Amino acid sequence: MRNQIASALSDFFFEYETPRQVLVRNRRVGVVCRLIQLGVLVYIIGWVFIYEKGYQSTDTAxxxxxxxxxxxxxxxxxxxxxxxxxxxxxxxxxxxxxxxxxxxxxxxxxxxxxxxxxLSGKHSCTSNNDCIGGSFKRTGNGQMTGVCVKTTNTCEVLGWCPxxxxxxxxxxxxxxxxxxxxxxxxxxxxxxxxxxxxxxxxxxxxxxxxxxxxxxxxxxxxxxxxxxxxxxxxxxxxxxxxxxxxxxxxxxxxxxxxxxxxxxxxxxxxxxxxxxxxxxxxxxxxxxxxxxxxxxxxxxxxxxxxxxxxxxxxxxxxxxxxxxxxxFDIIPTLTAIGSGVGIFGVATVVCDLVLLYLLPKREFYKNMKFKYTDTQTQDPDSEAGSTETEKGSGSKQACVRAL
CATH class of the missing domain: 2.60.490.10 (atp-gated p2x4 ion channel domain)
Structure with a gap:
């Protein structure tokens, strides 16, 4: 048990794993990949760095x-x-x-x-009953006294006069x-x-x-x-x-x-x-x-x-x-570069979708990209217990994942 634990720790700290890649010679897919990468590059340089000044920190006054x-x-x-x-x-x-x-x-x-x-024409009245004493009107100039002034036919108010x-x-x-x-x-x-x-x-x-x-x-x-x-x-x-x-x-x-x-x-x-x-x-x-x-x-x-x-x-x-x-600030600069590098992965995702689902030879590319493992018939002497098939001229199919 101790040896297994030591071996696992040694593998974890002192080994590096890298995926196996497939080089596909296809003009259409290659052009699509480069166009997407060019678009991402223009976005990073033109928008993030030049227009939005992503390499700088900001402050208000x-x-x-x-x-x-x-x-x-x-x-x-x-x-x-x-x-x-x-x-x-x-x-x-x-x-x-x-x-x-x-x-x-x-x-x-x-x-x-x-x-x-x-004022004449404002708060008009015909009798004292129209002027409620002690009340106010929102647009009035004072407190109504309850008297209707006949000369102006308006209510009398207590306030600043005239x-x-x-x-x-x-x-x-x-x-x-x-x-x-x-x-x-x-x-x-x-x-x-x-x-x-x-x-x-x-x-x-x-x-x-x-x-x-x-x-x-x-x-x-x-x-x-x-x-x-x-x-x-x-x-x-x-x-x-x-x-x-x-x-x-x-x-x-x-x-x-x-x-x-x-x-x-x-x-x-x-x-x-x-x-x-x-x-x-x-x-x-x-x-x-x-x-x-x-x-x-x-x-x-x-x-x-x-x-x-x-x-x-x-x-x-x-x-x-x-x-x-x-x-200029190094922190937003590195953040902008890191996010831009991550966006480059969009090209890989799009090209994989084209290869695996849209092209006529999609089954061939799928077999080139993946290895398939059957755990029930696993051969312990084979590489990672995988089974490989040959196709065409008998060349061995490449695998994206091989640990």
């Missing part, structure tokens, strides 16, 4: 974005001149990557808490000057896996350059200062149409870097997308168009609390950082 607006607007509404600066038309004003620039507005001045009728009239949106937009406002974007990214930190203020972008440049897709693609009118135009929309009722624009800062070359070549690309909808869609196809919100400025007048209410129509800008860095 940790990023931060800072923004700053500049520009002055002017309006003259009913003879009242107003100059608007950054503190007036940007919301919020902290330099966030998502912000709104006001382009149009409806203003209601001198509101104070009291009782007044709803109520806002937003039925007519100014056209053209009051702040069309926003088209010439400028936006400065400062963005930094870090790829932790590779220990690389970059900023969109790349080499050559200094204070002198920034003071003069303005972004252009071909003439100044790295300038971090953008004109709002250009941003809207590059996103595919009309500034006037977007400014009247508001909308949303996405600014994508794309960091796609190959760190196998010097990191100075890792530079951002800027893309602009309209999030408002499709530029060619008519407004009638949208259930709710535009972008707007309200805010109020409160003050005291003769010991009475008052406010100025503004319904703001504006363009919302969302700055989105998109990043992907690649660098």
């Amino acid at each position: 940790v990023s931060s974005v800072f923004t700053k607006m500049k520009g002055v607007g002017y309006t003259n509404v009913s003879g009242k001149e107003t100059v608007w600066d950054v503190a007036d038309y940007v919301f919020p004003s902290q330099g966030d990557p998502s912000f709104v620039v006001m382009t149009n507005y409806i203003i209601t001045e001198g509101q104070e808490m009291g009782k007044c009728p709803e 109520v806002e009239d937003d039925r007519t949106i100014p056209n053209p937009p009051l702040l069309m000057s926003a088209e010439n406002y400028t936006l400065f974007i400062k963005n930094s990214v870090t790829f932790p896996l590779f220990g690389v930190t970059r900023s969109n203020l790349v080499e050559g972008i200094d204070a002198n350059y920034i003071s003069k440049c303005l972004y252009h897709p071909t003439k100044a693609p790295l300038c971090p200062i953008f004109r709002l009118g250009d941003i809207v135009e590059l996103s595919g929309f009309s500034f006037e149409k977007l400014a009247r009722e508001g909308g949303a624009i996405g600014i994508v800062v794309d960091w796609t870097c190959n760190l196998d070359v010097h990191e100075k070549h890792c530079k951002p690309e800027y893309n602009f997308h309209g999030l408002y909808g499709n530029p060619g869609d008519p407004d009638s196809t949208s259930a709710s168009i535009g972008y707007n919100f309200r805010y109020a400025k409160h003050y005291m007048e003769n010991n009475v609390a008052k406010r100025t209410l503004l319904k703001v129509f504006g363009i919302r800008f969302d700055i989105i950082v998109q990043s992907l860095a690649r660098q």
Whole structure:
């Protein structure tokens, strides 16, 4: 028993088994085999290594974005001149990557808490029974008092009076000057896996350059200062149409870097997308168009609390950082090569199927490929207990498996 165990261990550790192969001279099968191997080779080199960069590891960035607006607007509404600066038309004003620039507005001045009728044609009534006291309506401007005002045939409400009239949106937009406002974007990214930190203020972008440049897709693609009118135009929309009722624009800062070359070549690309909808869609196809919100400025007048209410129509800008860095790594390289070598086995499987099941001489190839063993009539003196037959000129048939 000990000798048998020692012999088995010796065979396991110190012997190598290899299959016997059959060389088939058949043009059709040979061409099929080479075409499949060529296709696998093209896939590995063209797709896995060149297109998908299978020899590189990847990492996404940790990023931060800072923004700053500049520009002055002017309006003259009913003879009242107003100059608007950054503190007036940007919301919020902290330099966030998502912000709104006001382009149009409806203003209601001198509101104070009291009782007044709803707008004419809104929440109509014919008697007090139509106005339930103490109740609210979703689109109303206050709490109903239970009184129907005969002069307007609308319910009286307790709220900020006079109520806002937003039925007519100014056209053209009051702040069309926003088209010439400028936006400065400062963005930094870090790829932790590779220990690389970059900023969109790349080499050559200094204070002198920034003071003069303005972004252009071909003439100044790295300038971090953008004109709002250009941003809207590059996103595919009309500034006037977007400014009247508001909308949303996405600014994508794309960091796609190959760190196998010097990191100075890792530079951002800027893309602009309209999030408002499709530029060619008519407004009638949208259930709710535009972008707007309200805010109020409160003050005291003769010991009475008052406010100025503004319904703001504006363009919302969302700055989105998109990043992907690649660098050579031996582990994914070996993994890609190993998987590619394994795929080469497809050629063998296909050719075996053709030989054994499709060709006219398939029985001959089957006998050439396999040896058959009958355990009941096994001859202990024969090789591996197999039985062999002769065919044709008497040449011995080859076997794929022989241990």
